[in-house]
Amino acid sequence: MAVFEGAGxxxxxxxxxxxxxxxxxxxxxxxxxxxxxxxxIVACGTTGEASTLTHEEHLDVIRYTCQVVKKRIPVVAxxxxxxxxxxxxxxxxxxxxxADGVLVVSPYYxxxxxxxxxxxxxxxxxxxxxxxxxxxxxGRTGVNIQPKTIVTLCKTVENIVGVKEASGDFSxxxxxxxxAEGCVDLYSGNDDQIIPVLSMGGKGVISVLSNVAxxxxxxxxxxxxxxxxxxxxxxxxxxxxxxxxxxxxxNPIPVKAAxxxxxKEVGSLRPPLSEMEVQNQALLEQAMKxxxxxxxx
Numbered sequence: 047m048a049v050f051e052g053a054g055x056x057x058x059x060x061x062x063x064x065x066x067x068x069x070x071x072x073x074x075x076x077x078x079x080x081x082x083x084x085x086x087i088v089a090c091g092t093t094g095e096a097s098t099l100t101h102e103e104h105l106d107v108i109r110y111t112c113q114v115v116k117k118r119i120p121v122v123a124x125x126x127x128x129x130x131x132x133x134x135x136x137x138x139x140x141x142x143x144x145a146d147g148v149l150v151v152s153p154y155y156x157x158x159x160x161x162x163x164x165x166x167x168x169x170x171x172x173x174x175x176x177x178x179x180x181x182x183x184x185g186r187t188g189v190n191i192q193p194k195t196i197v198t199l200c201k202t203v204e205n206i207v208g209v210k211e212a213s214g215d216f217s218x219x220x221x222x223x224x225x226a227e228g229c230v231d232l233y234s235g236n237d238d239q240i241i242p243v244l245s246m247g248g249k250g251v252i253s254v255l256s257n258v259a260x261x262x263x264x265x266x267x268x269x270x271x272x273x274x275x276x277x278x279x280x281x282x283x284x285x286x287x288x289x290x291x292x293x294x295x296x297n298p299i300p301v302k303a304a305x306x307x308x309x310k311e312v313g314s315l316r317p318p319l320s321e322m323e324v325q326n327q328a329l330l331e332q333a334m335k336x337x338x339x340x341x342x343x
Contacts, residue, residue, distance in 0.1 A: 048231045048249045049147040049177050049207065050120045051271070052085030053263040055256035056093035058298055058305065059107055061313035067103055068313055069110055075257075075310065076114045082260035085267070087115055088252050091124035091149060092186070093298045098316035101132075105139045112144035122252075126151030126181060130166050134173045147177040149210060149252070154187035160195045171203045178205055183212040183235060193222035200229045210235045210252050216242065223247050237263070237289045241282045244270045254292055255285060258304045259339055284337070291333040294326045303327055304334060 057079070060071035079087065089111045090096040090104050099107065108123045115121050123140035125148045127133040137148045150170055152163060171178045180199065184190040190213060199206045211219055212235025223232060223246045234243035237255040244250075244267065256263040262281065269278035292300045298315070303322040305312045307330070314321065322330070334340035 049122060049179060050086035050250065052250045052267040053256050053260070054086035054088045054120075054122060054233070054250060054252045055079050055084045055260060055263075056088045056091045056252050056254050057111075058257055058302055058312050059090070059094045059096075059099065060311075061316070063313065065314075065316065067099075067107060071310075071312060072107070072110060073114050075305075075312070076111060079256070079260050080115070080118055083264040084119065084256055084260045085250065085264060086120040086122055086146075087111060088122045088149060089124060089145075091181075091252070092151075092183070093254050093257070093301065094124060095298065095316050095319070096124050098319070101136065104136065105143070108140050108145060109143040117144075117146075120146040122147045122149050122179065124149045124151070124181075125170075126153075128153040128156050130169050133166070133170050137170050137174055137178075141174050141176050145176060147179060147207075148174065149179045149181050151181040151183065152187050152189050152191050154189070157187075157189045160192055163189070163191055163195055164199060167199050167206060168203050171199075171206045174205060176205065177207045178203075179207060179231070179233065180209040181212070181235070182209055185212070185214075190218070193218060193225055196222055196230060197225045200226070207231050208233065208249065211243065212236055214239065219243065219246055237292070238282075238286055240266055241270060241275075241279050244278075254297055254301050255289055257301050258292075258308065258334070259285070259288070259337070288333045288337040288339075291326075291330040294329060295322055300326070300330055304330055307331055307334060307340060 060068040123145040125136035208231025232248040
């Protein structure tokens with residue numbers, strides 16, 4: 047059984063003016079997500095600024111998220127690292143905190159071989175009893191987890207259950223799913239590719255868009271699963287202009303700007319990320335108005 051089906055929000059981590067994590071705001075946005083129909087919470091991923099949280103902050107955010115959510119929907123914790131022992135530590139602590147699964151990005155910068163990736167992910171999974179979702183995002187990590195590697199891991203390691211695919215390479219994804227024989231739970235890592243991934247047997251999306259449009263993103267997936275393919279496709283296409291602006295600058299710069307424009311007061315970004323450039327924020331604001339999530343006044 048998949049960790050979740052549908053739209054899992056890659057949740058931002060709200061910050062206070064002094065740069066500390068804003069736990070009161072985190073609780074508020076978690077409750078909003080659940081009320082709007084989000085199918086899972088993905089905490090401390092790329093969008094959650096995990097790379098600029100200390101290990102203590104990282105784990106505190108995961109613990110707090112699990113405490114607030116209280117098993118109403120699954121919580122998937124981002125616990126990847128380019129150090130295998132650190133990934134094991136973060137993953138084990140996430141399991142202790144009550145996470146329903148972990149999302150483990152491929153090691154970055156040191157760029158392991160495919161054999162190295164297999165050993166890394168197997169070591170993490172073997173240290174846990176909860177499911178592991180691999181995270182393939184070669185544009186950030188500099189390494190592509192090959193389809194054969196993903197299938198080998200899902201077939202030979204009991205609790206490695208699937209992959210968040212953010213390569214954007216549909217030949218890669220098609221090759222993966224042709225080999226998978228049903229063993230890989232596939233999640234889109236790109237909001238502009240939800241329907242194409244679902245059409246190849248995907249289980250859903252791990253979504254940045256869901257931070258500002260949780261119901262709409264859930265509905266894209268739910269409509270597809272209900273057999274309303276044309277409706278889901280139309281909803282996907284309607285969201286493309288907004289999705290384009292949400293990635294005008296590196297994530298999560300635009301999505302935090304968008305949430306602040308909506309009055310959600312999620313704060314600023316940890317350096318080295320900087321505030322969105324004025325001309326780009328104007329494009330984002332217009333796209334939000336056009337999509338109907340920001341008043342046109």
